[in-house]
Amino acid sequence: MNIMRSINLLVSSLLFVLYAPSLLAHGSVVAEGxxxxxxxxxxxxxxxxxxxxxxxxxxxxxxxxxxxxxxxxxxxxxxxxxxxxxxxxxxxxxxxxxxxxxxxxxxxxxxxxxxxxxxxxxxxxxxxxxxxxxxxxxxxxxxxxxxxxxxxxxxxxxxxxxxxGVNSWGLIPLFVCFALLAQLIYWTSSGGFGRWRIATKTKLNKRNGFVIKCRPMLIFATSFLLMGASSETTRAQPSWVSDSGSLTVTFKSEINPLPINQMHNWTLHLQDQNGMPVANALITLTGGMPVHNHGFPTNPVMTQYLGNGDYRVEGIRFHMQGDWVLNLVITTVDFMDTVLISVTL
Amino acid sequence: MSRFGSIAAQIKPIIFVVGICFLLLLILLWWSESRPRPWTQAEKSILKTLNIANLPVLKPDPSNAVADNLHAAKFGQSLFFDTRLSGNGKVACATCHQPQRRFSDGLSKAVALGQSQRNTPSIVGSAYSPWLYWDGRKDSQWSQALSPLEDPAEQGSNRMYLARLISNDSFYAKTYVELFGELPDFNDTSRFPENAGPMSYPLWNQAWLNMTAADQYLLSQVFANLGKVLAAYERKLMPGPARFDEYVNAVLHEDDTVPAKELFNSQEIEGLRLFIGEAGCLQCHNGPLLSNNEFHNTGLLPFPGEVPDQGRSKGVEILKNDPFNCLGPFSDEMSHQCQEFTYMRTGSVVLGSMRTPSLRNLGGTAPYMHKGQLSTLAQVMEHYNAAPLALIGHNEAKPLGLSKKQLGQLELFLNTLDAPLSTADEWLLKPDSSTLGNVTE
CATH class of the missing domain: 2.60.40 (Immunoglobulin-like)
Incomplete structure (x- = not known):
């Protein structure tokens, strides 16, 4: 029975994980940052x-x-x-x-x-x-x-x-259906039906079994909430994959939202494919506004490795609204890689 | 009790004195607050650059040989007010460019034979601009003057009809010959049909295509010459000194007979201070005409029912292919310098941008902006204060964060720029047919 339960959970989770990325991409229009x-x-x-x-x-x-x-x-x-x-x-x-x-x-x-x-x-x-x-x-x-x-x-x-104009509930109804279905499968497979029959006969206190019975539902609910939360944070803190595909870069600005005409600093975070922080890299930055054919008004520089894959970048200033790009060249003793970060102000 | 009474008696005068001092301080504060800060030397030098007295002498237009010819200007004035130059005989240049409205029409988008694409800009002072139209798709006044004549939504005529009209009108024909030499003989209808012209009705266009290239050239030359006499007239339309200029004169020459404070109230002074400072208006509205004659995207919403106007980026492409541009065969510019044309900015940098209009013609030129989207100056102030995102390209303006009071001050200042033209009245009217040909000036 335990094995059944594990498999069930695994399948539900897998389903969810496989399903999740398509939530963010509707057909050919995708959000990038x-x-x-x-x-x-x-x-x-x-x-x-x-x-x-x-x-x-x-x-x-x-x-x-x-x-x-x-x-x-x-x-x-x-x-x-x-x-x-x-x-x-x-x-x-x-x-x-x-x-x-x-x-x-x-x-x-x-x-x-x-x-x-x-x-x-x-x-x-x-x-x-x-x-x-x-x-x-x-x-x-x-x-x-x-x-x-x-x-x-x-x-x-x-x-x-x-x-x-369709006030859409989005995918919530679909999720609820999935969760209910998973719950039903789990409940049946874990002998819930039998227990229910006994319970109705013996008037057993059902409260005890509630948490166990609703476990997949709870997992779904939590993961859905987390999903919502993480998609929110994705908007605020998007990530970019390096050109070789082996690095993921995120940044935190000390001023949010990104300001115009104000000098400020960023913390860049580098991690590899396994999610491990990348230490002691050298990062050079160039960039500008491709639409306006001009570069940065400043010359931003990576000044310090802060540990845990975090790097301090100083001297960033955007002097107008619009689409900006930053070209990062990341060099360590082992490799060299490039990343293009795009932000809109 | 008596002790308390004596203390009170002692304190009383002190309270009285402190109270008076406090009141005096308040009055002093109010007085200094209501008295505008005097202009700094740096500000004065900016004010000087905006004074109409510093408008340079109009340079000759090398692309137009008759630009400064008085006979041409008189000829042009007659054409400007002549409704026969239209497809239905009812529309003249002056239908949309009305003298009493600073040569504009008070509409969002011009209405003639049809509705045109954009707001009618004032002609006053346009001789100083290297670019004409909101999108700068013309690089001379004479070339600009040609487009409305053949535009089906505007005067809806054609160059064949117009050439015939000139040769059949004794004053027009006589002046034309004096200025440009003999007119071609249009009597041969096998060579010259009744109506013909490109870019108009299909029938006229077909007639145009049936003509030989040499005859097309002859006809286009007559047509271009009509533009050149119209431009000779339009070059005379210049803004006059406004209350603002008088104020600047008074500020710069403190010994002047009229003291500055009698010309501008404190609100107008603060408005002017914002204009040359915090509000950043000078970035585009600079010089005596208060325009840099450049192209800027200021994030205006499209006209209802229309996609966003691409402005200059399309204007550049039209200009490049225009036979009447500075480098074209009808231009009198022989050295083929045409620097403005040669070095113009193109491509996505100018996407959605429009030419900065002069602020000297605000009175009577509402509604404002390239499609007349904003009907009052107050709305214009609010628009620049908010500096919204542009639907296409990028809004070059930044939000200003000014208060309602400050926006009001800016508006009050802008009204001080309004003034009648400096051009003599005889140029602002439809010429009397009996005086045609009598050039007095």
Whole structure:
């Protein structure tokens, strides 16, 4: 019975762990740090949605709060996007897969025009892609961005599900179902049914068994809360993987949110693939605003190793709002690696 | 009791004196607070740069050979007010550029034959700008003057029709010949159709395409010359000295007959202090015309129903391909210097940016901004105080954190910049047809 219980727990946990990453990525639009990115084949671009009439310059990543005039903006990260025609289509999400709809599901639709609510034919936009659609109704939609390869006839599509004005409970109902199901399996497998029958016969005090019976549910609840909490902290303290993939870098600014026109210091934290801190590395920093074609107004320097994989970086100043990048070169006696950190102010 | 009474009697005068001193101190504080701090030497030198007396003499326009020709200016003035220069015979340049409104129209977006894309900018002082239009898609006044004539939403005419109109009007034809030489003979309808012009209605465009390249060139030359006489007129429209300039003069020459304090109240002085200091307005609104004539993204929301305007980044591309630009065949610039054109900033740095307008024409030019998004100066002040995120590109302005009172002071100061034009009245009217051709000045 104990073995059964362990397996059950393991399976539930595994399910949860496997399931968790897809929560943060809806189709081709993903959050990276504070930025919202869309991946169209090998192209990447910043992606944002605005409802200027309703919420002025407030930025949305995918779900938008109400029907009405909505502006889709893509600011290219991959400069080749400036030279290729970009096609944009919004359809009703009839795939039945909700948030997990993928390109295959869209391709399976026979008459896409019948469910298309907005279509912008392929156009070359050298600076920025913009599209405007006035959503007459609330609901669930799929956005499809299609781009041609610069040389070949290959086409790439990005599909991102989003909701308009649907006050979504998100994945909470799904979680509750999973938790209840796991609980049921556990309860049955651990002989709960038998005990229940005895209990009803002997009028045994059920309170004693409550904690044990609800254990998977509790685990789910806790992990869900932790998930929520950790996704919050991910926003505040995102992490970046080095170009070789062997290092993960996080930073803490001594001033939050990141200030403009104010000199301040950071603590960088380096850890390897196993989550162990990386000690005694040399870090050099350069960077700037690629969009503005200018570098930093200062020359930030790593001044001290603080222990436990933490490094002090002094002299950081951002002199305007926008997207900034920091290029880190990390050198130890064993290896050299590079990381690109992007932040938006 | 009596002892207490004697102490009270002793203390009384002391309390009285302390009280009087306290009152005096309060009065002194109030007085120093209400009296504006005198201008520092550094501030005075900034004020001097904004004085209209320091507006440099207008440089010749090498791309326009008749730019400073008086006959051309008179010819241009007639064209400016002539509604025959439009597709329906009802729209002149002056329909949107109204003299009584500082040559603007009081609308969010211009309305002529249709609705145009942007807010009508004032023409006053525009001869000083290397760039015309909000997005700077024109690099001379004469080239700018051509676009509305053929724009279907504006005057909706075509260059063939306009050339015919000139050759059939005795005053226009006579002045044209004096300035530019003989007009082509448009009587051969096999070469010159009734209506023809690119970028307009399909029928006119087709007629244009059917013409030979040589005839197209002849026609475009006449068309360009119309722009050049219009520019000769527009070069005369200049802002006059405002109360602000009088104040600056008084501040700079303290021995002047009018003392500075009679010209500006304390609120206006504080507004001016913010303008040249904390509010950072001078970054873009500098010089005697209060414009750097550059392009900046200030995070304005798009006009309802429109995607964000890309502004200069598109303007640059249009300008490069414009046959009427400084390097084009119709420009009189022979040395092909065109430095402004050659070294202009392009690409994503100018995304969503618009040309800084002069602040000397604020009176009568509301609503403000490139689409007339903001209807009052108070809204403009609030916009810059908040400096919201731009939907495309980046807002170059930073939040100011000024109080409501300070924003009010800024607005009061801006109103002191308003003044009638320095241009003689005869240039601000539709010329009397009986005086046509009589150049007096």
């Amino acid at each position: 504070d930025l919202c990115l869309i991946k169209i084949g090998f192209y990447t671009s910043h992606f944002k949605i605005f409802q200027p009439l309703a919420s002025k310059e407030r930025e949305f990543c995918e779900d938008i709060p109400a029907s009405g005039e909505s502006i889709f903006v893509m600011e290219y990260r991959h400069q080749e996007l400036a030279n290729v025609p970009i096609e944009f289509r919004i359809i009703n999400n009839i795939t039945g897969k909700g948030r997990f709809a993928k390109l295959e599901d869209v391709q399976a639709i026979k008459d896409i025009d019948a469910i298309t609510v907005f279509y912008q034919p392929p156009t070359i936009e050298p600076q920025v892609f913009t599209a405007l659609h006035n959503f007459e109704q609330e609901g669930n939609f799929l956005g499809i961005v299609t781009v041609k390869h610069p040389q070949t006839d290959q086409y790439y599509s990005a599909v991102f599900p989003f909701s308009v």
